[in-house]
Amino acid sequence: QKEVEQDPGPLSVPEGAIVSLNCTYSNSAFQYFMWYRQYSRKGPELLMYTYSSGNKEDGRFTAQVDKSSKYISLFIRDSQPSDSATYLCAMITRTGNQFYFGTGTSLTVIP
Amino acid sequence: SQTIHQWPATLVQPVGSPLSLECTVEGTSNPNLYWYRQAAGRGLQLLFYSVGIGQISSEVPQNLSASRPQDRQFILSSKKLLLSDSGFYLCAWSVPRLARYEQFFGPGTRLTVL
Numbered sequence: 001q002k003e004v005e006q007d008p009g010p011l012s013v014p015e016g017a018i019v020s021l022n023c024t025y026s027n028s029a030f031q032y033f034m035w036y037r038q039y040s041r042k043g044p045e046l047l048m049y050t051y052s053s054g055n056k057e058d059g060r061f062t063a064q065v066d067k068s069s070k071y072i073s074l075f076i077r078d079s080q081p082s083d084s085a086t087y088l089c090a091m092i093t094r095t096g097n098q099f100y101f102g103t104g105t106s107l108t109v110i111p
Numbered sequence: 112s113q114t115i116h117q118w119p120a121t122l123v124q125p126v127g128s129p130l131s132l133e134c135t136v137e138g139t140s141n142p143n144l145y146w147y148r149q150a151a152g153r154g155l156q157l158l159f160y161s162v163g164i165g166q167i168s169s170e171v172p173q174n175l176s177a178s179r180p181q182d183r184q185f186i187l188s189s190k191k192l193l194l195s196d197s198g199f200y201l202c203a204w205s206v207p208r209l210a211r212y213e214q215f216f217g218p219g220t221r222l223t224v225l
Binding site for chain 2: 031032034036041042043044045046049051088090092094097098099101102103104
C-alpha cells in the first residue's frame with residue numbers, strides 16, 4: 001500500500017464550478033499537510049499548508065484535514081481556466097525529513 | 112525572502128555523458144535540501160536529501176550522486192547518463208528547525224538523454 005493515494009484524474013470542469021481534490025494516507029504519524037499546484041513544465045508551487053484537523057481558507061481555496069479518517073481535501077471555488085494544472089498533495093511527520101507525495105490530479109477548467 | 116535557483120533550465124545530453132545540475136538557496140541558512148525526479152505524467156520520486164553540509168541520504172539506488180559542498184548549494188551528478196535518466200529534476204528546500212514543515216521547489220531542470 002502506498003503511503004499516500006491520490007486519484008490521478010484527469011478532472012474536467014466548467015468555469016465557475018467547485019472542484020474537490022482528495023488524498024488519503026496510511027501513516028497516522030503525518031501531521032503536516034500541503035497542497036501544490038504545478039503548471040506544465042514548471043516547478044510545484046505551494047498553495048496551502050495545514051497542520052491540524054479542520055479547514056483552512058485562502059481566497060478561493062480551502063484545505064480540509066480529517067486526521068481520524070486519514071483524508072485531506074482541497075476545494076477550489078469559482079474555478080477559473082487559470083486553475084488548470086496538476087495538483088499534488090504532500091505530507092510529513094513532525095520528526096521526519098522525507099515528504100510523501102500523491103501522484104497528482106490533472107485538472108482542466110473549461111471556459 | 113527565500114529564493115531557490117536551479118540551472119540549467121533545459122539540458123540535452125548524449126547517453127554516456129556526465130551530468131552536473133546545481134541548486135542554490137538564498138535567504139535562509141541550514142536548510143534541508145532535496146532532489147526529486149519527475150518523469151512525464153508521473154509523480155515525484157525522491158532521489159536524495161541532505162540535512163547539512165556533506166550529509167547526503169540516498170533514496171533510490173542508481174547511477175546518480177549528490178553532494179552538498181556548501182550550506183545552501185546542492186549538486187546532482189552522474190558520471191555516465193542513461194536513457195532512463197531523462198526527466199524533470201526538481202530541487203527543494205525546507206527548514207524544519209524553524210517549525211516550518213512545508214517544502215518549496217525550484218523551477219526545475221528538464222533533462223533529455225538521447
